[in-house]
Amino acid sequence: RWPSLLKYYSHTDSVCWLEEYKARHNAGLEAQRIVASFSKRFFSEHVPCDGFSDIETLGCPSHFFEDELMCILNMEGRKGLTWKYYAKKILYFLRQQNILKNLKEYLQRPTDQQSFLEGAVLIDQYCNPLSDICLKSVQAQVDDITDKVRKVLRTKNPRHPSVASKAGEVLIPEVELQRQVLDAMNCVLYEQLKYKGNELDYYNSLNSYIHQVLIRRTGIPISLSVLYLTIARHLGVKLEPVNFPSHFLLRWCQGKEGSTDIFDYTYIDAFGKGKQLTVKECEYLIGHHVTEEFYGVVTSKEVLQRMVGNLLNLGKRESTDQSYQLLRDSLDLYLAMYPDNVQHLMLQARLYFHLGIWPEKVLDILQHIHTLDPSQHRAVGYLLQHTLDHIERRKEEVGPEVKHRSDEKHKEVCFSIGLIMKHKRYGYNCVIYGWDPACMMGHEWIRNMNVHSLPHGPHQPFYNVLVEDGSCRYAAQENLEYNSEPREIPHPDIGRYFSEFSGTHYLANTELEIRYPEDLELTRATVQKIYSSGKE
Numbered sequence: 001r002w003p004s005l006l007k008y009y010s011h012t013d014s015v016c017w018l019e020e021y022k023a024r025h026n027a028g029l030e031a032q033r034i035v036a037s038f039s040k041r042f043f044s045e046h047v048p049c050d051g052f053s054d055i056e057t058l059g060c061p062s063h064f065f066e067d068e069l070m071c072i073l074n075m076e077g078r079k080g081l082t083w084k085y086y087a088k089k090i091l092y093f094l095r096q097q098n099i100l101k102n103l104k105e106y107l108q109r110p111t112d113q114q115s116f117l118e119g120a121v122l123i124d125q126y127c128n129p130l131s132d133i134c135l136k137s138v139q140a141q142v143d144d145i146t147d148k149v150r151k152v153l154r155t156k157n158p159r160h161p162s163v164a165s166k167a168g169e170v171l172i173p174e175v176e177l178q179r180q181v182l183d184a185m186n187c188v189l190y191e192q193l194k195y196k197g198n199e200l201d202y203y204n205s206l207n208s209y210i211h212q213v214l215i216r217r218t219g220i221p222i223s224l225s226v227l228y229l230t231i232a233r234h235l236g237v238k239l240e241p242v243n244f245p246s247h248f249l250l251r252w253c254q255g256k257e258g259s260t261d262i263f264d265y266t267y268i269d270a271f272g273k274g275k276q277l278t279v280k281e282c283e284y285l286i287g288h289h290v291t292e293e294f295y296g297v298v299t300s301k302e303v304l305q306r307m308v309g310n311l312l313n314l315g316k317r318e319s320t321d322q323s324y325q326l327l328r329d330s331l332d333l334y335l336a337m338y339p340d341n342v343q344h345l346m347l348q349a350r351l352y353f354h355l356g357i358w359p360e361k362v363l364d365i366l367q368h369i370h371t372l373d374p375s376q377h378r379a380v381g382y383l384l385q386h387t388l389d390h391i392e393r394r395k396e397e398v399g400p401e402v403k404h405r406s407d408e409k410h411k412e413v414c415f416s417i418g419l420i421m422k423h424k425r426y427g428y429n430c431v432i433y434g435w436d437p438a439c440m441m442g443h444e445w446i447r448n449m450n451v452h453s454l455p456h457g458p459h460q461p462f463y464n465v466l467v468e469d470g471s472c473r474y475a476a477q478e479n480l481e482y483n484s485e486p487r488e489i490p491h492p493d494i495g496r497y498f499s500e501f502s503g504t505h506y507l508a509n510t511e512l513e514i515r516y517p518e519d520l521e522l523t524r525a526t527v528q529k530i531y532s533s534g535k536e
Contacts, residue, residue: 001021001024002024002067002071004067004070005024005063005064005067008063023060023061023064024064024067026060027060027061027064027065027067027068028064028067028068028071030058030059030060030065031065031068031069031072031087031090032068032072034090035069035072035083035086035087035090036083038086038089038090039082039083039086039509039510039511040511062094062098065094066091066094066095069087069088069090069091069094070091072084072087073087073088073091078488078500078501078502078503079499079500080499080500081494081495081498081499081500081501081509082495082496082498082499082509083495084495085493085494085495085496086495088130088495091129091130092129092130095125095129095130096126096129096329096332099122099125099126099129100126100332100336102122103122103126103333103336103337104336106118106119106122107301107336107337111299111300114299114300114301115230115300116226116229116230116241116300116303117135117138117139117142117210117226117227117230118135119300119303119304119307120210120223120226120304120307121133121134121135121138121210121211122304123208123209123304123307123308123311123333124208124209124210124211124212126329126332126333127205127209127311127326127329127330127333128209128211131211133211137211138210138211138214141214142214142227142230142231142234143234145188145189145193145231146231146234146235148188148192148193149181149184149185149187149188149231149235150162150163150235152184152187152188153180153181153184153235156180156183156184157177157180160177160180160181161177161236162177162181162235162236162237170236171236171237171238172236172237175254178236178237178252181232181235181236181237182232182237182252182268182274182276185228185231185232185235185274186273186274189228189231189273189274190273190274193217194217195217195218195224195227196217196218196273197218197219197220197221197224197271197272197273198218198219198220202220203314203317205311205314205326207219207220207223208220208222208223208307208310208311208314209223210223210226210227213227214227219271220248220271220310221247221248221249221269221270221271222248222303222306222307222310223307224270224271225241225248225249225250225270225271226241226303227270228250228268228270228274229241229250229270232250237252238253239251239252239268240253240297241297241298241302241303242267242294242295242296242297242298243294243296243298243302243303243306244267244282244286244290244294244295245286245290245294246286247269247271247285247286248271248306249267249268249269249270249277249282250267250268250270251265251266251267251268251295251297252265252266252267252268252276253265254266262279262292262295263279265295266278267279267281267282267295269285272285279295282295301337304333304337305334305337305338308330308333308334308337309334311326311329311330311333312327312330312331312334314326314330315327315328315329315330315331324351324355327351328348328351331344331347331348331351335348340368340372342369342372342373342376345365345368345369345372346369346376346379348365349362349365349366349369349383350383352365353383353386353387353390356390359387359390359391359394360391362383362387363384363387363388366380366383366384366387400511400514400515401515402514402515402516402517403435403515403516404517404518405518405519405522406518409437410437412437412460412461412477413435413437413461413477414461414477415432415435415461415463415477415480415526416432416435416516416519416522416523416526417432417433417434417435417508417512417516417519417520417523418431418432418433418498418505418506418507418508418519418520418523419431419432419482419505419523419526419527420482420483420486420487420489420504420505420506421463421465421475421480421481421482421483422480422481422482422483422484423475423479423480424478424479424480424481425479428467428468428469429467429468429483429487429489430465430466430467430468430473430475430489431465431466431489431491431494431498431505431506432463432464432465433464433465433466433497433498433512434463434464434515434516435461435462435463435464435516436461436462436463437461438458438459438460438461438462439451439458439459439460439462439474439476440462441458441462441474446458451476454476454478454479455478456476456477456478460476460477460478461476461477462474462475462476462477463475463476463477463480465480466489466491466493466494466497467489467491468489468490468491470490470491470492472493482530486503486504486505486531488501489506494506495509497509497511497512498512502527504527504531505523505524505527507520508520
């Protein structure tokens with residue numbers, strides 16, 4: 001019945017299969033109940049919110065619960081969109097909680113037991129919790145590259161100790177033999193497999209995810225350095241990470257092991273095809289002089305801090321993702337490593353406040369900031385007051401506004417919920433999920449969007465639309481037209497508003513239908529009129 005659960009059992013296990021079946025069946029019912037309840041509770045605000053509390057106290061095995069969520073996500077066809085939307089949100093949360101627990105356990109280990117590759121995988125998993133990423137799979141791909149390097153070494157020096165040794169069991173003391181390993185690595189990585197630094201698309205977050213680096217064979221200095229360092233250590237060469245400004249490097253000792261003299265090391269640029277650099281060449285690389293401290297070795301935790309810092313900066317740059325998911329994920333990771341960092345705690349509080357989610361969590365963060373640094377009282381006080389106001393307003397909300405087409409003020413509204421439209425000016429495809437009888441945006445938005453240049457200006461119906469590029473827009477009626485070739489709109493929020501795609505239009509889910517009770521029949525009639533008998 002549930003073949004994906006086989007991996008949790010061993011042939012040697014003594015299992016009461018009837019009890020297992022009952023437990024999985026009950027977990028499925030519980031998952032369905034929670035998914036169904038999420039639509040009612042969170043239609044008007046983004047998740048995750050404090051609504052995950054009932055998931056954290058599940059009375060069933062979590063892998064059974066996750067398996068039911070995966071069954072929902074894998075339902076065939078264009079139905080169940082709302083269930084899939086919330087199942088995905090819940091699964092995202094559950095997996096992130098588990099990964100965060102693994103990260104904290106990793107950070108508590110002794111430093112010599114913290115693999116750089118495992119740390120990179122944990123960051124990758126947290127930012128991509130719905131992808132099938134595991135350390136075992138990534139390690140297998142790295143081992144495959146390592147074997148290719150051994151083959152090259154064997155042709156150059158059949159008696160090289162790294163040809164016979166496995167998984168870095170023996171560190172090679174002779175510098176010349178180490179050099180042969182690095183030459184073979186450069187041959188395999190950069191000549192045979194064509195790995196390279198991603199100069200053309202440097203600020204793409206995929207460059208920071210180790211599984212994507214292995215798939216796309218490109219990355220940024222720090223992700224390529226983690227890969228390079230891991231392979232070198234498997235082959236008996238001890239390279240160390242260097243937190244060099246603007247360009248992460250590795251160092252290779254040429255003198256006495258543990259030397260504090262920066263000139264006893266050669267520096268390796270994994271981004272630059274494994275090029276070996278002197279101290280002076282490192283400075284040429286970034287265009288200015290740096291002090292000796294920047295040539296020192298860093299811990300695995302500091303490497304992860306820099307990787308997360310890169311993702312944080314990318315998250316701040318995002319303009320199309322209105323949920324700021326990457327910024328939220330990278331902040332979670334940073335604060336898991338440094339829970340008392342006031343600057344990042346304040347950023348997290350401001351972000352949640354800006355998004356209007358989880359106000360109770362904002363209050364907890366602000367209290368923590370005030371305890372850590374009372375000098376932040378002004379900023380804390382401002383956010384505190386506005387968050388309390390938000391909580392009070394939420395208590396006073398009487399329910400969603402219901403828009404009836406029979407109202408006189410709505411007589412100019414031509415289009416209805418669920419119709420697939422095309423923008424006359426910009427050509428994008430979209431689906432309508434809300435409308436207003438006139439533009440409801442502020443004067444500044446109207447001015448910035450040059451709405452007054454339209455023939456009917458702001459005094460015409462405006463529509464909330466989900467666009468195929470993943471954005472949400474507010475479009476004037478005169479700029480929209482029926483799409484002659486309606487197709488599904490690949491928007492991440494489609495299931496929040498719609499339960500099914502019929503082939504010509506979307507069917508509003510129960511929550512959206514409550515707000516626009518007369519649109520469903522109008523949409524059906526409109527679609528029949530437009531698309532029946534192949535006529536437009």
